[in-house]
Amino acid sequence: MRGTNRQGHIVLTSHPGQRGPKPLAIDWGAATAAERGPVIGSLGTPAKRNVIGAHSGSYALYRALAIASGSLSPVHRPDLSNTAPSEAFGPFPQWSEPDKIVSLDPWGHMVGEAFAGQIAEGYDIRPTIAVTRARLTVPELKERLREGKLSVDGRILLPSGEINVTKVAVEPVWHLPGVARRCGIEENQLRRALFEHTGGMFPELVTRPDLEVFLPPIGGHTVYIFGDVAAVTDPARPLACRVHDECNGSDVFGSDICTCRPYLIHGIEVCMRTAQEGGAGVIVYNRKEGRGLGEVTKFLVYNARKRQEGGDRAATYFARTECVAGVQDVRFQELMPDVLHWLGITRIDRMVSMSDMKFNALDRQGITMVERVPIPDDLIPADARVEMDAKMAAGYYTPGPVPDEERLARAQGRGLDGYGTAS
Amino acid sequence: MRGTNRQGHIVLTSHPGQRGPKPLAIDWGAATAAERGPVIGSLGTPAKRNVIGAHSGSYALYRALAIASGSLSPVHRPDLSNTAPSEAFGPFPQWSEPDKIVSLDPWGHMVGEAFAGQIAEGYDIRPTIAVTRARLTVPELKERLREGKLSVDGRILLPSGEINVTKVAVEPVWHLPGVARRCGIEENQLRRALFEHTGGMFPELVTRPDLEVFLPPIGGHTVYIFGDVAAVTDPARPLACRVHDECNGSDVFGSDICTCRPYLIHGIEVCMRTAQEGGAGVIVYNRKEGRGLGEVTKFLVYNARKRQEGGDRAATYFARTECVAGVQDVRFQELMPDVLHWLGITRIDRMVSMSDMKFNALDRQGITMVERVPIPDDLIPADARVEMDAKMAAGYYTPGPVPDEERLARAQGRGLDGYGTAS
Numbered sequence: 124m125r126g127t128n129r130q131g132h133i134v135l136t137s138h139p140g141q142r143g144p145k146p147l148a149i150d151w152g153a154a155t156a157a158e159r160g161p162v163i164g165s166l167g168t169p170a171k172r173n174v175i176g177a178h179s180g181s182y183a184l185y186r187a188l189a190i191a192s193g194s195l196s197p198v199h200r201p202d203l204s205n206t207a208p209s210e211a212f213g214p215f216p217q218w219s220e221p222d223k224i225v226s227l228d229p230w231g232h233m234v235g236e237a238f239a240g241q242i243a244e245g246y247d248i249r250p251t252i253a254v255t256r257a258r259l260t261v262p263e264l265k266e267r268l269r270e271g272k273l274s275v276d277g278r279i280l281l282p283s284g285e286i287n288v289t290k291v292a293v294e295p296v297w298h299l300p301g302v303a304r305r306c307g308i309e310e311n312q313l314r315r316a317l318f319e320h321t322g323g324m325f326p327e328l329v330t331r332p333d334l335e336v337f338l339p340p341i342g343g344h345t346v347y348i349f350g351d352v353a354a355v356t357d358p359a360r361p362l363a364c365r366v367h368d369e370c371n372g373s374d375v376f377g378s379d380i381c382t383c384r385p386y387l388i389h390g391i392e393v394c395m396r397t398a399q400e401g402g403a404g405v406i407v408y409n410r411k412e413g414r415g416l417g418e419v420t421k422f423l424v425y426n427a428r429k430r431q432e433g434g435d436r437a438a439t440y441f442a443r444t445e446c447v448a449g450v451q452d453v454r455f456q457e458l459m460p461d462v463l464h465w466l467g468i469t470r471i472d473r474m475v476s477m478s479d480m481k482f483n484a485l486d487r488q489g490i491t492m493v494e495r496v497p498i499p500d501d502l503i504p505a506d507a508r509v510e511m512d513a514k515m516a517a518g519y520y521t522p523g524p525v526p527d528e529e530r531l532a533r534a535q536g537r538g539l540d541g542y543g544t545a546s
Numbered sequence: 547m548r549g550t551n552r553q554g555h556i557v558l559t560s561h562p563g564q565r566g567p568k569p570l571a572i573d574w575g576a577a578t579a580a581e582r583g584p585v586i587g588s589l590g591t592p593a594k595r596n597v598i599g600a601h602s603g604s605y606a607l608y609r610a611l612a613i614a615s616g617s618l619s620p621v622h623r624p625d626l627s628n629t630a631p632s633e634a635f636g637p638f639p640q641w642s643e644p645d646k647i648v649s650l651d652p653w654g655h656m657v658g659e660a661f662a663g664q665i666a667e668g669y670d671i672r673p674t675i676a677v678t679r680a681r682l683t684v685p686e687l688k689e690r691l692r693e694g695k696l697s698v699d700g701r702i703l704l705p706s707g708e709i710n711v712t713k714v715a716v717e718p719v720w721h722l723p724g725v726a727r728r729c730g731i732e733e734n735q736l737r738r739a740l741f742e743h744t745g746g747m748f749p750e751l752v753t754r755p756d757l758e759v760f761l762p763p764i765g766g767h768t769v770y771i772f773g774d775v776a777a778v779t780d781p782a783r784p785l786a787c788r789v790h791d792e793c794n795g796s797d798v799f800g801s802d803i804c805t806c807r808p809y810l811i812h813g814i815e816v817c818m819r820t821a822q823e824g825g826a827g828v829i830v831y832n833r834k835e836g837r838g839l840g841e842v843t844k845f846l847v848y849n850a851r852k853r854q855e856g857g858d859r860a861a862t863y864f865a866r867t868e869c870v871a872g873v874q875d876v877r878f879q880e881l882m883p884d885v886l887h888w889l890g891i892t893r894i895d896r897m898v899s900m901s902d903m904k905f906n907a908l909d910r911q912g913i914t915m916v917e918r919v920p921i922p923d924d925l926i927p928a929d930a931r932v933e934m935d936a937k938m939a940a941g942y943y944t945p946g947p948v949p950d951e952e953r954l955a956r957a958q959g960r961g962l963d964g965y966g967t968a969s
Contacts, residue, residue, distance in 0.1 A: 133738060135749045136558060166743055177745035181604040181764045182876075184744060185838035189876040191739030192729040199872030205853035206846035206870060209962050253845035255852075256962055258929065260800040262685035285802065290795070292841035306615040315556060316614030320589060321607060322600035324747055324763065326558045340747065340763045341604045345794060345841060371768060371831070372713070375797045375810075377683040379708065387798075408794070415608035418715035418768060422676035423629035429678075430628035447629060449622030453605075453612040506681065539632050539679055 136326035137169075139333040146173035147241070149336055151298045154219040156230045156237035162296055164338045165247035167198045175327040176338030178249050180294055183340060200247050203235045208254030210289050210352045215467035223488070225301030226458040227293050227344075228252070229465050251294040251338075259286045259347075263388045264395075279350060279398045286395060291346040293462060297337040299328075305457045342369075342410025344462050347391075349405075350398025356467040361402035363496075364468070365390030365475035366485075368411045368454055371418065379504035380425065380536070382511060386498045390475040393496055397473060407462055414444070415453040423447050426539060428509070434534025437526060440513030456480045460488035479518040495520045509536040559749035560592075562756040569596035570664070572759055574721045577642040579653045579660035585719060587761045588670035590621045598750040599761030601672050603717055606763060623670050626658045631677030633712050633775045638890035646911070648724030649881040650716050650767075651675070652888050674717040674761075682709045682770075686811045687818075702773060702821045709818060714769040716885060720760045722751075728880045765792075765833025767885050770814075772828075773821025779890040784825035786919075787886070788813030788898035791834045791877055794841065802927035803848065803959070805934060809921045813898040816919055820896060830885055837867070838876040846870050849962060851932070857957025860949060863936030879903045883911035902941040918943045932959045 146163065153159040163171050164178045177183035189195035218229040230237050231251035238248045258281075265284035267273045275282050303310040314328040317337075327334065354360040367374075367390065373383035387406070394404020413421035427443045428435045441451045459481065463471075474492040476482070485492060497520065503511055511519075512526040512535070569586065576582040587597045600606035612618035641652040653660050654674035661671045681704075688707035690696045698705050726733040734755070740762075741751040750757060777783040790797075790813065796806035810829070817827020836844035850866045851858045864874045882904065886894075897915040899905070908915060920943065926934055934942075935949040935958070 133742070133752055134746075135752065136746060164745070166745060172745070175745065177743075177747075179840040179843065182835070182838055182840040183747075184740065184762055184764050185834070185876040185878060187740050187743035188729070188878050189873055190743045191731055191736050192878075193731075195871075195873040195876065197743060201846075201871065202869040203846070204869070205850040207849065209849060250842060250846060253842045253849070255845040255848045257795065257799075257801045257803065258960075260802060260927070262689070262800070266685070266689070290801075290845070292845045294840065294842050306611070308614055308616075313614050317607065317610050319556070320600075320610035320613045320620060321763070322587070322589060322595070322598065322748070322761070323557075323559060323750060324600075324606075325745070326749060327746055329556055329558065338745070339607050340744070341607050342765075343841070347799065372680065375831070376680075376770065377685070378680045378713075379683060380680065408798070411608070412605070415605055417602040417605040417717065418766070419673060419676045419717050420602065422678040422713070422715045423624075423626070423673060425678045426630065426632060426676070427628040446625040446627070448618075448624065450612055450618040453608040453618065455608060455611050455615070504683070537681075 136330045138330050143170065146171055147246070149173055151301065151335065152219050152221060155214075156233065159230060161234060161238040161241055161246065161248045162228050162231070162251065162336055163246060163248055165249055167200065167247050171246060173334065174336040174338055175325055175331060175334050176340065178251065178294065178338060180338070180343055181340040201249060203250070206250070206253070207235055208232050209256045210254055212254065212291075212352070213465070213467060215356065215465075217464035217467060222301050222304055223464045224461045225298045225305060226295055226461045227465060228296040231293070231296065232291070251296050253292045255290055257288050257290050259288060260284065261286065261388060261391060264392060267392065273392070273395075274399070276399050279395060286349070286391075289348040289352055291348070293344040293346065293465075295339050295341055295343050297339055299335050299337055302458070344410070345408045346462060346466070347394075347406040347408070348403060349391075349394040350401075350403040352403070354398070354401070354403035355405060358470065361397050361400060361472040362468065362470065363393045363397035363402070363404040363473035363475060364407070364463070364471045365394070366407045366409070366459060366481050368409045368414070371412060372421075379506045380510070382498055382503055382507045385502035385504065386475070389498055389502060393473055393475050402472070405463075405466065405468070407459075409454075409459065411454045414451070415455065416444075416448050420448050429536065429539035434538065435509050435536025436532060436534045437509050437512035437516060438528075438531040440509055441517065452480070454480075456484035460485050460490060463490060464488065477514070477520040479520065482520065497522060506537050559753045561753050566593065569594055570669070572596055574724065574758065575642050575644060578637075579656065582653060584657060584661040584664055584669065584671045585651050585654070585674065585759055586669060586671055588672055590623065590670050594669060596757065597759040597761055598748055598754060598757050599763065601674065601717065601761060603761070603766055604763040624672060626673070629673070629676070630658055631655050632679045633677055635677065635714075635775070636888070636890060638779065638888075640887035640890060645724050645727055646887045647884045648721045648728060649718055649884045650888060651719040654716070654719065655714070674719050675714060677712065677714045680711050680713050682711060683707065684709065684811060684814060687815060690815065696815070696818075697822070699822050702818060709772070709814075712771040712775055714771070716767040716769065716888075718762050718764055718766050720762055722758050722760055725881070767833070768831045769885060769889070770817075770829040770831070771826060772814075772817040773824075773826040775826070777821070777824070777826035778828060781893065784820050784823060784895040785891065785893065786817045786820035786825070786827040786896040786898060787830070787891070787894045788817070789830045789832070789882060789904055791832045791837070794835060795844075802929045803933070805921055805926055805930045808925035808927070809898070812921055812925055816896055816898050825895070828886075828889065828891070832877075832882065834877045837874070838878065839867075839871050843871050852959065852962035857961065858932050858959025859955060859957045860932050860935035860939060861951075861954040863932055864940065875903070877903075879907035883908050883913060886913060887911070900937070900943040902943065905943065920945060929959050
């Protein structure tokens with residue numbers, strides 16, 4: 124190994140207590156940061172780790188590659204000067220209510236402050252949440268402004284068409300007993316499934332029942348907040364919210380087979396308007412491409428839908444995903460409310476979503492939703508009608524009629540060949 | 547465990563040959579699919595696996611959660627009917643040239659056809675690449691069309707402003723000996739670093755030197771192809787290309803601190819125009835958020851830049867990332883050319899990138915770049931000037947003058963407080 128990479132004996136897995144002194148305890152859900160204790164996932168001093176896994180989700184692998192090739196020191200410690208949140212968040216009662224938050228560290232943005240003592244003592248404690256400010260340009264909303272459909276207020280929406288926001292990046296931090304309870308299974312079943320059904324990732328899931336916190340190698344969330352952060356939790360002021368699951372093909376490239384980007388942009392508009400009225404808006408962006416199945420599965424399903432006998436139609440929309448993936452959806456919305464609990468939200472006045480899965484997950488977690496805002500009809504791309512009808516028939520919220528069987532059976536999507544021509 | 551989840555003894559790791567008959571061999575880089583052999587990463591029949599890791603990159607974890615909670619059968623086999631690529635790709639000479647492709651499976655889109663025999667025998671062989679068609683709406687380009695700056699051709703750019711493309715999703719499949727050679731290190735050093743510096747992920751990296759292929763839990767790539775797929779490899783027709791590394795804050799939300807979305811959109815325009823001239827365009831979108839460091843690190847660095855004494859300036863641009871992350875960048879562009887080799891590309895006429903890292907990586911891999919297309923000055927957001935100047939000073943391609951020291955030392959970015967007001 125180059126540089127200061129570790130030499131010698133390779134430890135294939137660890138066992139409780141084998142390394143001598145116990146690491147600092149984590150009392151998940153404790154009322155204060157001091158009582159909860161820090162999450163220590165850094166690898167420079169293995170004996171101090173009190174979690175399974177590594178920081179930065181799946182980006183841990185790129186860090187390992189950088190260490191392997193000699194460009195990053197394995198014992199580097201972050202200099203956190205000037206990195207503290209641009210806005211204060213919490214603590215909120217939800218941070219210590221039992222099992223309200225099981226998939227992120229509520230103190231993750233405050234480690235520099237909350238664990239200053241331990242950091243000074245030599246513990247490498249890293250933020251798992253970061254809060255900054257940004258100014259956004261959304262071309263569809265600039266056009267709405269030009270058309271006179273939005274009003275500049277000079278604070279949220281600027282004369283240039285730019286939008287001021289506070290934004291928050293959140294890495295996954297799982298409390299395994301809590302995640303198991305959300306799944307409705309035993310913790311040891313969860314640990315074993317996470318180990319075995321990933322091809323043997325992290326044997327410590329099995330060998331370290333004393334370590335209850337897991338940093339999984341998956342994507343996290345980004346939260347965009349419009350308006351005063353204080354308005355998010357003020358019961359006297361309205362709150363709008365959209366929880367959006369990543370769809371790179373639409374969100375970035377504007378593919379017309381689904382409503383993802385149009386609905387996201389509508390969500391941003393509703394959030395911005397609500398902030399302009401003196402309330403706040405929250406967009407949660409979850410990295411769960413293709414319903415958590417990934418983009419390869421998604422594209423295989425597109426082909427199967429477009430080529431099936433009878434054409435692309437709502438009646439067989441979910442079945443095609445199930446044939447390929449064995450399941451319609453693995454986004455596991457049960458964990459989704461955590462980030463809203465972290466924000467201290469108990470009521471959403473305008474929920475910009477028609478998803479029954481999201482509604483039910485939030486409702487089960489005690490978050491009240493007053494109004495549900497559907498996507499305006501003129502924002503649904505022609506080729507996305509199949510998806511929209513299928514979802515409405517399966518329980519999506521709609522203020523209008525649910526599509527009937529004749530409509531569900533009718534081919535409405537383009538064929539695969541139609542993509543290459545001007546049809 | 548519910549349903550058909552496995553019971554009994556937990557195997558913490560495996561060792562060569564311990565399960566009886568050897569799995570099918572993989573002869574990486576062989577000239578035909580039959581000689582190369584299939585990549586078998588599915589978990590239903592462990593004895594047949596011939597790789598380390600699991601399919602779908604980091605989404606394997608969501609699949610495991612779905613199995614744990616009983617919604618997905620652990621022995622489901624995909625029905626691949628109608629999922630085959632919408633366009634044929636390859637084989638190209640690069641697929642079997644030594645070490646040209648080390649981080650994806652060149653036969654990954656053809657498994658249904660190339661390994662039909664083994665699938666019929668009961669092997670669960672899954673595509674790691676999927677090819678489909680799509681129709682894109684890019685609001686910035688719709689506006690360019692309205693302004694008369696683009697021409698409708700009815701095949702690539704439609705009168706509606708929509709754009710026809712072929713798109714390809716690619717999951718990572720690493721040949722460990724080849725990846726080690728790209729890193730310039732020994733294979734056992736790579737294996738050990740990947741294991742130890744991820745907190746002990748996949749002990750088989752260490753215990754199974756006989757398994758040379760690894761499916762890492764990281765994001766993959768998406769390729770968007772404009773124009774005839776055949777033109778991509780036709781030396782008589784021009785080819786444009788942009789290799790774009792994910793930046794969710796700009797690509798989706800239009801944050802003004804960097805040039806990511808504007809440059810991507812310019813890349814799409816150049817690709818589309820080149821296709822309209824009878825050539826082709828290729829956008830490669832790599833899931834490597836925040837230079838492969840993730841979004842939490844990125845936001846911490848934004849705060850450190852905005853708050854440092856002397857303000858946000860090009861002279862300290864890279865230093866701020868290094869303070870926090872210990873390294874400027876972990877995207878590891880050495881692996882990036884693989885997807886272009888997979889496409890059969892040997893020459894790019896218009897390379898829409900100013901990055902010296904990308905240029906050097908492609909150049910080292912023998913891909914000729916004729917012209918380098920910078921981002922037009924009027925597409926650079928005001929707050930992104932710091933990034934652009936810092937990169938040009940560090941070796942980014944620019945047809946104009948490199949910024950001088952006085953300019954690099956001057957604060958050009960907004961302060962953090964400026965985000966909340968109309969400044």
